[in-house]
Amino acid sequence: MQGIVFDIHKFAIHDGPGIRTTVFLKGCPLRCIWCHNPESQERAPEIFFIPEKCIGCGWCFSVCPNHCHVARETAHEFHRENCIRCGRCTERCYAEALELVGSAMTPEAVMEEVLKDRIFYETSQGGMTISGGEPMMQFDFTLDLARRAKAAGIHVCLDTCGEAPYEQYETIRPFVDLFLYDVKATDPEIHRRLTGVSNERIRENLRRLDRSGAKTILRCPLVPGVNDDDAHLLGIAALADSLENVQEITLHPYHPLGIDKCARLGKQPRLDDKNFATEDDVARWLKIIQAHCSVKTVRS
Amino acid sequence: MNNNNSNHDNNTVSALKAIGEVFAAGYYENENAGNFQRCVRGLIRSLESVPVAQYQPGWKLYPAGEFNLWNPGYDAAVCFHYAFGLEVDSARLRRKAAEVHGENSFRWRLVDQAATELAFLRESDIPPQFGLGGRAYTHGVIHYERLLHEGLTGVLERVERLHDRNPEFYGALRELLEAMCAYVRRCVESIRPDAPPELIAALEQVPLHPARNFYEAILAYNFFWYFDSCDSGGRVDAVLAPYAGDGTPEAEQQALFQEFWHNFDLNNGWHVILDSAQKTCIPAIRAQRPYRRPNSGILIDENTPDEVWEAIFDNWNAGNPSPSLYARNNYRRELECATGIGGDDAETFCFGGCTELMIQGKSNTKSIEAGIHLLRILEDTGLDYPDYETFYTVFLRNIQTQIDLMTEGVRRNHEASALYLPQPIRTLFVDDCIERGLDFEAGGARYNTSVINVVGLTDTINSLYAIRAAFRGELSVSVPGLAAALANDFEGAEMLRRELLALPKYGNDIPEVDQPGREFARQISEKIRKASLPGRPFLPAVILFITYEWLGWTIGATADGRRAGAALTDSFGATQGSDLSGPTALLKSASALNPAEFPGTPVLNVRLNRELLATPEARKRLKALLTSYFQMGGLQLQVTVANEEILRRACEEPEKYPELIVRIGGYSEYFKNLSPELRREVARRTIHNF
Structure with missing residues (x-):
């Protein structure tokens, strides 16, 4: 078995608890207009x-x-x-x-790299994060990595947009300690406009995972003027409160680094906004969400 | 000993006195006395003539500020200095004589003769090519703990008890101690009208008599440190901790530490090692924040309290890289392994200079004694061999030859130092010189060790990887092609240079580089340890502080892609800009090389982004990162915290960032004080964030 991997990032400190190694897999079913990893969208190198x-x-x-x-x-x-x-x-x-x-790698080769930092996972309560793209696009490979990590006693996070058949989540759930679950828009139509797909199945998968007892962190990319309206912020708060096992809400303020990467790929960026989200934006988001829900909310 | 207090100075003495050379004049009072006695006489004459240290209004410590007790105003061409026992500038001595006495006059000739003789004392038998970061240099830590307990009068009592065993030796020491006591009394009388009564009362007790409370203890510590000409302070907080039970509030302790560190900063004082098990370490850490010196470190173990970690991180976050981290348990283990020192004495290990391992108050540690330049040997070995194995065998043989030459120089130099370069101050203040009746340089110290520096270790490991690849036909050029490109400094071979730069490098947790590197490091360490002199273990070390700039100047292009004359890699670190896999990979690589092979000091600098200190979660992660290195056997970590943008801007306009302090090798320096080349190198070193 081989997967298409485009990065293995050591000392990842924004992808779950502790010191982690994040494995980035290629291929994504969404086409978010702000995508900061445009090189992850296509499955092929x-x-x-x-x-x-x-x-x-x-x-x-x-x-x-x-x-x-x-x-x-x-x-x-x-x-x-x-x-x-x-x-x-x-x-x-x-x-x-x-x-x-992106290059083809065996699970063994990926795990060899991941296990190099085992001591740091142990001292920091960290582990491995599988991300992308959308790792569920390479489901067999992702499942194999998660199984191997669990067998090695390593904490596993799965960073997912939620757009995959629920049966796959059910299959992989025993091998994942924490899901980093994207929340990109509250309204299904807006979600379709911003990402190319509706969020109905995504929401349903999240609810079913939650009911099954799976722990999640809600990851919310927020782009000023695009999806940081009050309705969505309140929607995030309401969603988090309606679920049982959400550990945290993490806000990911927009940064324009994806624009540069589009140029390197010979692609046109769909959102040509070169401004970083400001500290004022972030403060406003945090204030609104924190005022309306009981789940711990932090910025990335 | 002839006291020679007659009213008639001999001709040399009066010629030297006339040009203000009091030490040298004292040295020439009785040419028939032993060299030890002559140096003592020089010290006594220095003490008699040195002006009292000025009282600095508002200061609680005394002396305070920039003050060289043994060479006030730096006017003397000959004086005591801790590094070699003697500082001798013979050219300046002759110049002064020419100005006052007239060139070729009778008195000039006397001074000229003295200059030649004094310069001879300082001549080193260690060939200059081994002077890498030091050439028979001595940093030391005197026995502050004992000195605080017994005061100068207590030392005097011990000397007097033993007097009859060797009247010449102990008589000289007694006179020296009496001169020191007299100097202290002179100071007290002189500042009495201006200084506050608490200071005068304390100075009437210390440093002559035992300290009774925290204030007297730190006052005495400071005074003895000036007597030792402002070298390293050792375990300051641990020695002071028992006195802190007197109810001195933490804020007051911090204010006193701040004055002490200010004195370190102004007098270029060196290392102190704090102890995270002592409550007093916290005010000591906080007090450091505005100061470059001392190069402070802190002993860390699994019991280090969170509040100590917070104090350390707060300093780093404020831009000060001190204290750096030292793994207590690993050091204790490796010290015993390398020197056989165990028991209670092993508990009092400390560091001198930049960061060289020694025993507080009980060791004569040459730091840095000498070193070998691996890249110079590699260049000299050449590549004209049938295969890699033959090349490697010859390379190791050449390293052995150089170590043998160095060792012979070190041996001869110790014989000469014992004869010609006594250290009476340290003889008084370091165990067991008094009890043994031997000078510090003649075997008086309980422990004698030499720190031997290995220059270019990680550059060599990267180069060996490339050379091996060339021999195996894995490069786009043959071995002779590589040799030719190196000889021509990659002129017309830019693509080859890029190919070499792109090869796997140390610092990225790549076993194919690090494992042969580990074996090479082990071989080097073993060769150096085996060269140890009887009673003087050699402690291999890897430390390139500011010297790492010029140590590359004469080294041609290397197979790792480095251009001729370019800077070398900082100590145990990865080559500037080559560690691209993050801090965990760097720490894995460093531990793979096994820092324990270099207990003298294996300096590893990591540059961290301030973001890693921003939140409690981030700090927890950072602590895990750093302590993992110690779990893997690491001995010490030096940390520079800066963000890339600031370093880049500071490169362009250093004067706008006067407060920016960076770690280089084992010590801290103001960024603005670095040469433009070094500033660029420091900025180029990878900053690890995420």
Whole structure:
């Protein structure tokens, strides 16, 4: 078995309790307009290209089987339309202008990396977080990782958008200590507009997981002027209070780093807002939610 | 000993006196006395002539402020200094003589002769290529605990009891102690009209007599520290803790510590080690916040209370990297393993200088005695071999040759020091010099150790990885091709340099790099330990403080992708900018190299983003991160807290960030004081956040 992994991040401190290693899997059923990890959306590997870093060494021109890399006067052009994503051009790009995002890994290889930091999980009550993309898109692989981690005595968090068949959540639930569950909009139509899918199944999955006793942290990406209206903030508060096993609400203020990454992928960002959420925004969000629900609410 | 108090100075003495060289004049009073007695005479004449330390209005400690008791105003070309026993600037001595006596005059010739003779005392037998971070340098920690208990008069009593065993030796010490007592009394009389009565009352008790309360104890500590020419303070809070039971409020303790640390800062004082098991450590930590010095550390173990952690984190959060962390239990274990020192004495280990291991009040630790430059040996070994194994065997053999040469120099230097460079002050203040009747440099100290520095350890480990890859045909060039590129400093081979830079590097928890590195580190450590002199264990160390800039100047390009003349890696750390896998990976790599192989001091600097200190949860995580390193056998961690943006801006306009303090090697320095090159290097070192 192999999964498509695009990053294994050590000392992750924003993806659950303690010191963690986060495994990022490629592929996502949602297309959130603010997505900060656009390289995670497609399941297949992709190529990051940063023209400013190119030093014109010519390696990629010579190895690309489809001649996607072309020198046009002094500029290096990358014709993605013919790219088969073999990644050969990235192998010797020491200038780091070309980078392969995502590679096939076995669960054994992933766990070998994850287990390197076991001592830090033990001292900090941390563990492994499986994230993405949407890890449920590679369900068999995700399940295998969670099983292996549990068998090794490692705390497991699953970071999910909730858009998957409930049976899969039911299957993986015994191997997950804590679900980091996204709440992106309260109104189903707005949710569809912002992410491409309605939130009906997502909400239903959350309620069923909660009833089954699964512990969750609600993760709420908030973008000023997009989904930080009072109705949604109150909706988050009401949702949290209506559930039994929510440990915490974490607010994730918008940052524009996804725009840069879109450029590297040759894609157009869907939300071209280069402003970070301000401290005032965050303070307002916290105040409203904290006033209307009893669940601990923090910023990321 | 001839006291030579006659009214007639000999010609050399009067020539030296006329140019204000009181120590040297004292040294020449009786040329037929032993060298120890002559140095004592120099010290006594220094004490007789030194002006009293000025009372600083508002200060509770005395002396206070910048004050070199043995060379006030730094006017003397010859004086006592803790590092070598003697400081001798013979060129300056001749210059002064020329100004006053006229060049080639009779009196000039006398001074010229004295300059030659005094300079000879200071000549080192350790070849200069082994002077890496120190060349027979001595940091030390005198026996503050005992001194507070018995005062100068108590030391005098011990000396007098033993007098008849060796009247020359003990007679000299008695005279020296009497001169010290006389100096203290002179000071008290001089400042009596201006100083508050509490200070005068306390100075009438200490440092002459035993301290009776916290104030007298810290006052005495401070005074003895000035007598020792402002070196390291050792276990300040632990020694003072028993006196803190007198009801001195914590705020008052903090104010006194603050004055003491201020004195450290102004006089370039060195290390102190706090003890997290002592309540007094908290005011001591808080008091440090505005000051670069001392280089303070704190002993940590699993029982360290949360409030101590909070005090440490508060300092870091305020931008001060002190105190750094020392693993008490690991150090105790490794000390015993490396030196055989156990029992109660092992409980009082402390650190001198930047951060070199020693025993409080009982050791003569040469820190740093000498070192070997691995990259220089690697460069000299070359790559002209049929295979990697042959290359590696020759490299190790060459390292052994250099260690042997260094050791012979160290041995000869100790013989010379015992003869020519006595340390009467430390003979009085370090066990068991008085009881043994031996000078500090002649075997008087209970323990004698030498810290031996290993330069370029992690650079070499990265280079060896690349060289192995070349021999195995895994690079785009052959071994001769690599050798040629290195010889030409990668001229026309930029792609090869990038290829080398992209190879796996130490600091990223990559077993293929770290495991051979561990074996290499073990071999180096073993070679150094085996070279130990009888009764003087060698303690291998890896410490490159400010020297790491110039130690790279003469080293050609290296196989890890480093350009000729570029800076080396800071101590046990990863090469600047190469540890890209986060702090857990760096700590894993460092522990993989086994810091215990370098108990002299294995300095590891980690640079942390302030975000890691922002919330209680973040601090819990940070504590877990750091203590994990100690669980894996780490000995010490030095921490710099800064955010990348500030460092970048401070590089451009350092004068706008006068308060920014960073850790380099084992000590703290104001960022603005660094050279532009070093500032850039420090800013380049990866900052670990998330």
